[in-house]
Amino acid sequence: MASHFCLLLIFTFFTLVFPSNGSSLSSSKLLPRFPRYTFQNREARIQQFRGDRNEYRYETKFFSQQLDHFSFADLPKFSQRYLINSDHWLGASALGPIFLYCGNEGDIEWFATNSGFIWDIAPKFGALLVFPEHRYYGESMPYGSREEAYKNATTLSYLTTEQALADFAVFVTDLKRNLSAEACPVVLFGGSYGGMLAAWMRLKYPHIAIGALASSAPILQFEDVVPPETFYDIASNDFKRESSSCFNTIKDSWDAIIAEGQKENGLLQLTKTFHFCRVLNSTDDLSDWLDSAYSYLAMVDYPYPADFMMPLPGHPIREVCRKIDGAGSNASILDRIYAGISVYYNYTGNVDCFKLDDDPHGLDGWNWQACTEMVMPMSSNQENSMFPAYGFNYSSYKEECWNTFRVNPRPKWVTTEFGGHDIATTLKSFGSNIIFSNGLLDPWSGGSVLKNLSDTIVALVTKEGAHHLDLRPSTPEDPKWLVDQREAEIRLIQGWIETYRVEKEAKVSLLKRSW
Numbered sequence: 001m002a003s004h005f006c007l008l009l010i011f012t013f014f015t016l017v018f019p020s021n022g023s024s025l026s027s028s029k030l031l032p033r034f035p036r037y038t039f040q041n042r043e044a045r046i047q048q049f050r051g052d053r054n055e056y057r058y059e060t061k062f063f064s065q066q067l068d069h070f071s072f073a074d075l076p077k078f079s080q081r082y083l084i085n086s087d088h089w090l091g092a093s094a095l096g097p098i099f100l101y102c103g104n105e106g107d108i109e110w111f112a113t114n115s116g117f118i119w120d121i122a123p124k125f126g127a128l129l130v131f132p133e134h135r136y137y138g139e140s141m142p143y144g145s146r147e148e149a150y151k152n153a154t155t156l157s158y159l160t161t162e163q164a165l166a167d168f169a170v171f172v173t174d175l176k177r178n179l180s181a182e183a184c185p186v187v188l189f190g191g192s193y194g195g196m197l198a199a200w201m202r203l204k205y206p207h208i209a210i211g212a213l214a215s216s217a218p219i220l221q222f223e224d225v226v227p228p229e230t231f232y233d234i235a236s237n238d239f240k241r242e243s244s245s246c247f248n249t250i251k252d253s254w255d256a257i258i259a260e261g262q263k264e265n266g267l268l269q270l271t272k273t274f275h276f277c278r279v280l281n282s283t284d285d286l287s288d289w290l291d292s293a294y295s296y297l298a299m300v301d302y303p304y305p306a307d308f309m310m311p312l313p314g315h316p317i318r319e320v321c322r323k324i325d326g327a328g329s330n331a332s333i334l335d336r337i338y339a340g341i342s343v344y345y346n347y348t349g350n351v352d353c354f355k356l357d358d359d360p361h362g363l364d365g366w367n368w369q370a371c372t373e374m375v376m377p378m379s380s381n382q383e384n385s386m387f388p389a390y391g392f393n394y395s396s397y398k399e400e401c402w403n404t405f406r407v408n409p410r411p412k413w414v415t416t417e418f419g420g421h422d423i424a425t426t427l428k429s430f431g432s433n434i435i436f437s438n439g440l441l442d443p444w445s446g447g448s449v450l451k452n453l454s455d456t457i458v459a460l461v462t463k464e465g466a467h468h469l470d471l472r473p474s475t476p477e478d479p480k481w482l483v484d485q486r487e488a489e490i491r492l493i494q495g496w497i498e499t500y501r502v503e504k505e506a507k508v509s510l511l512k513r514s515w
Contacts, residue, residue, distance in 0.1 A: 065170065161200065221378075224326065
C-alpha cells in the first residue's frame with residue numbers, strides 16, 4: 001500500500017471518474033473523501049444542470065475580499081465569486097430572509113447545482129439565495145490566478161477555514177448593507193465540508209446568522225473524538241447489509257489482487273480484467289480505484305437513480321452486490337469484482353477503458369488544508385471492515401506533508417478553534433439553532449452529531465439516508481422518510497425566522513414607545 005498520507009487526505013490526490021471514452025482515476029492509495037467537484041466534469045455537468053433545471057437562475061457577481069482578515073498588513077485583495085437569486089425575495093422592508101450556502105472545496109456552481117432543497121424552499125420563505133465561493137477554489141483565486149495562489153506555502157497560507165468563515169461573514173454583512181437589509185435574518189446551509197463550515201459559522205458568528213442546517217457534517221472526525229475506524233466500518237456495513245457474500249468477496253479480493261499482480265505478466269492481466277487504458281504500474285493503482293468506488297458508493301447509496309457523483313441506479317450498492325453475487329459459477333473473484341464495480345464506473349456502458357491519472361499528487365487546495373488544519377485520522381479494522389487493514393500513522397502523515405508543502409500539520413487546531421471534545425456540553429451551553437442532518441448509510445455520519453443536544457441543537461437522523469441527501473432537490477421518487485425529514489427542517493427554520501421577527505418587532509415597538 002502507498003503511504004498513510006495518501007490514505008488520510010480525504011478530498012485529495014484523486015480525480016472523479018465520469019463516463020467517456022476514457023475515464024480518469026488516480027494511482028495513489030485513497031482515503032474516503034467528500035464528494036467533490038472536478039475540473040474534468042465542470043462544463044458538462046453545469047450545462048446539464050442549466051438545461052434540466054432552467055428554473056434555477058442566478059446572477060454571477062464578484063466581491064472584493066480581504067486576503068487576511070486577522071492582520072492589518074497591506075496585502076492585495078482578491079475577487080470572491082458569488083451567485084445570487086432574488087426572484088422570490090420578500091425584500092428588506094418585509095424582513096425577507098437571506099439563505100446563504102457556505103461554499104465547499106470547489107467551484108461554487110457545482111454546489112449550487114446540487115443544493116436543490118434550498119431552491120425548492122425559497123418561494124415558501126420569500127428568501128434571497130446567495131452562494132459565496134470558498135477562497136482558493138473555483139474562480140475565487142487570490143494573487144490573480146490558480147498558479148500564483150498555489151505557488152508555495154507562503155501564498156497558500158491564507159487558505160484556512162477561519163479565513164473562509166470570515167469571508168462569508170464580511171461578504172454577507174456588506175451585501176445586507178448594500179441592500180438596506182441589515183435587519184434581515186440570515187440562515188446558513190451547507191453539506192459535507194460546507195456543512196461543517198455552516199455549523200462552525202453559526203458558533204463563531206452568532207450575531208450574523210440566526211441558524212444553520214449542517215448536512216452530513218463530520219465536525220467530530222478529528223483527533224480521537226470518534227474511533228478512526230468509524231468511516232470504513234460504516235461503509236463496509238452498507239455492503240454487508242445487502243449481501244454477506246458480496247461483503248466477503250470484496251474482503252477477499254485484496255489478497256487476490258496482490259497474488260495476481262505478483263505473477264509473471266500479472267499486472268498486464270489485471271489491466272485486461274479491469275479494462276484500463278494503460279498497463280498498471282502496481283496493484284496499488286487497482287486497489288485505490290476500488291477503494292474509492294466503494295467509499296463513494298456508500299456515500300451516495302440513494303434510494304432513487306441519481307447522477308450526483310456518477311450516473312447510478314437507485315440503491316446502487318444493492319445493484320453492485322447483485323452483479324458480484326450473480327456472476328457465473330466459472331467467474332473468478334476478480335471477474336466478480338469487475339462486474340460489480342462497473343455499476344459505479346460504467347453504469348451507462350459508454351466507457352471503453354479507464355485512464356490512470358499519471359499525476360495524482362498535483363497541488364490541490366484540499367491537499368493543503370489536510371496538511372494544515374483538516375487532519376482527520378482514519379484506519380481500517382480487519383475484523384469489521386471489508387477494506388484492507390491499516391492504521392493511522394501520524395509520523396508518516398507529517399513527513400509527507402513536509403515533503404509536499406514544507407509545512408507541519410496542526411492536528412489539534414480544529415478542536416481548539418471550534419471544539420469537538422465533549423461536544424454535547426459545549427453546544428448545549430453555548431450553541432443554538434443548528435440542525436445536524438445525517439443519513440446512517442453515509443460513512444461520514446459517524447463523525448457528526450447524531451442526537452439532540454438541546455431544544456435548539458437538533459439531530460435529524462434517517463436510517464436509510466446517505467450523504468446530504470436532504471439537500472438534493474425533491475423528486476417524485478422521494479421516500480416518505482425523506483419527505484418527513486425535509487418537512488422537519490422547514491419547520492425548524494420557520495421557527496427560527498418567526499422568533500427572530502417577533503423579537504425584532506418587539507424591539508421596534510419598544511423604541512417607538514420610548515419616543
